[in-house]
Amino acid sequence: MNTASLPRFRVVSRPLSRVPDLVRLADSENPLLWVRKQRGFVGLGVAYRLDTHGGERFADASRTWATLQENAIVDDPIAGPATGLIALGTFSFASNSQTPSTLIVPRIVVGKKDGEAWITYVGDDSADPHPAAASLASADVFDVAQLDDFLALAGVKGTVPETSTWQPLQWQTPEGETEAYRAGVAEAGRRLDAAAIEKVVLARRLQAPLAEGADLRVPLGRLAHRYLDCWTFAVDGMIGASPETLIRSIHAKVSARVLAGTRRRDENEARDEELSRELVASEKEQLEHRFAIESLVETLSPHVTDLQHDAEPSLLQLPNVWHLATRVTAQLADGADAFELAEAVHPTAAVAGTPTPLAMDTIDELEPFDRGRYAGAVGWVGAGGNGDWAIALRSAQVDHSHSPATITAFAGGGLVVGADPEHELSETVAKFRPLMEACS
Structure with missing residues (x-):
């Protein structure tokens, strides 16, 4: 250009x-x-x-x-x-x-x-x-x-009164897409059983109209207050609260937080603890997590030295889900800027699958919509190659191009051998929860 x-x-x-x-x-x-x-x-x-x-x-x-x-x-x-x-x-x-x-x-x-x-x-x-x-x-x-x-x-709109306009959203699944998601999981399962792919991530979406004058600071404020361990973001109508760092590079120190493997939270304390233990013990979830770590290490290695990561994943506790989490650190070796690092590691196995090219083809074939910016990189860049990119998860895209404006939320999950359509559908429900509650 x-x-x-x-x-x-x-x-x-x-x-x-x-x-x-x-x-x-x-x-x-x-x-x-x-x-x-x-x-x-x-x-x-x-x-x-x-x-x-x-x-x-x-x-x-x-x-x-x-x-x-x-x-x-x-x-x-x-x-x-x-x-x-x-x-x-x-x-x-x-x-x-x-x-x-x-x-x-x-x-x-x-x-x-x-x-x-x-x-x-x-x-x-x-x-x-x-x-x-x-x-x-x-x-x-x-x-x-x-x-x-x-x-x-400076010609910029100033701060506004504390009162805000917000009406709870009425979310709907686009016609036929729940059935398409179940069918996609089943088809992906057949390909996994045939060893054509090792992992693939399939997503689904919900949509709602936005009332005129809707104040997006209301859901953003709720996300920022409740999901303290996530980056709450808003860029060009893409809003959300992501728990997963794609890549961070500050003064040549590089880091990422990989999340793969999920269980919903439960209001019953004993059941919630049981679900967390199930996640740690799950061979399927550990396999999914290992694919994500291997993917990041392979794509990041050409740009860094002293690459290290936890020997075993830890449990990340969010208000809506448990995640298996691993922190990765390294030292920048080749002067790549934040854009080059993001391009190198995107898409990770955590949001696409393994092997990545085949997983991307499978997503393109089985998902009945364009993901847009969902599961892409969102964040910022500064001077000297510094930058911080999250994966745009727990997110939604606002569209003001027509009236009424609309908001489309996305959620997905990683599929490996043994994936069950109903279990995977339930996992997406848990991942929709942050936005559903923030927009209520």
């Missing part, structure tokens, strides 16, 4: 006097958000947007981002991983998806980490800086009490 005509930015970052509520600060209709526990950031306004398709989508984003950074004049005394010029992105699961992969540079970023906060303004480079850039650059510490005035000065 041609990067010669890309904009030149003047970027200013400063500490904030106190930490604001990031979810409340987000745009209610088109939020840009990345938060987990006491860290993350919100984007306001759009300084630049890239939409790309196909097998070059990660490379297109990487080349564009490199040029944007090279062209930018950055005034950032904080020099944190997510200060200065950053972008949020959401990438399609498959290269043949009709849904664009999108990279967005926010006009303003407000972030927090370890009890401290910052603000960044991204303006067009000119001899006469925008008044917003000048006012921010003149401050050693920006007073958060002036934030609304600053947003207005």
Whole structure:
């Protein structure tokens, strides 16, 4: 792609006097958000947007981002991983998806980490800086009490009253898709029995109309509050709370969290404990998890040294499910940026299958819809190759292109030998639960 005509930015970052509520600060209709526990950031306004398709989508984003950074004049005394010029992105699961992969540079970023906060303004480079850039650059510490005035000065919609508009969603399965899911699991089982594939992940979806003026900060706030061990995200209408790190690279330290193998939670404490023990003891679930680890190690190894992972998976306890989880760490060896690392490891066996090319063909054949960005990469990139990508799980896509707007939620599960259609359907019900409750 041609990067010669890309904009030149003047970027200013400063500490904030106190930490604001990031979810409340987000745009209610088109939020840009990345938060987990006491860290993350919100984007306001759009300084630049890239939409790309196909097998070059990660490379297109990487080349564009490199040029944007090279062209930018950055005034950032904080020099944190997510200060200065950053972008949020959401990438399609498959290269043949009709849904664009999108990279967005926010006009303003407000972030927090370890009890401290910052603000960044991204303006067009000119001899006469925008008044917003000048006012921010003149401050050693920006007073958060002036934030609304600053947003207005920058031409960005300010914070809104605490009252929000939200009506519980009425979810429905698209006609025929429950039966198609059961049939797909059964057919995948036959192929697994014939040893044509070792694992494949099949998904299904639910859809609901959105009321006019629906405030997406309501479900996002619920997700962020309840799923503290997940990244709550919103990028170009793709919203959710993912427990799984695809790849994180900060100052050449690389890490990932692999999840594969699931049991639903139960309100009965004794039964819940029994389900967790079943998961650990399950040969099927352990096999599924091993495939996911092997997939990541194989694809990541060419880019790193000192690659290590837990000898045995641990139990990750979320409000809706138990997961088998393994943390992987490594040291970057070849200077690959966050886009290149994400492209190398996507799609993992945890969301596609093994062997990956055959699993992807099987998904394309057996799923009666385009996944879009579900199970793709979602996250952010900063300077120096830094970035943090999650797998877009426990997620839904908002579509404002027609009236009423709609939201489509996705959930899936890994199939290995012995997969049972009813059990797998039940697993997807548990995985839909975070969004169902957040949107109630």
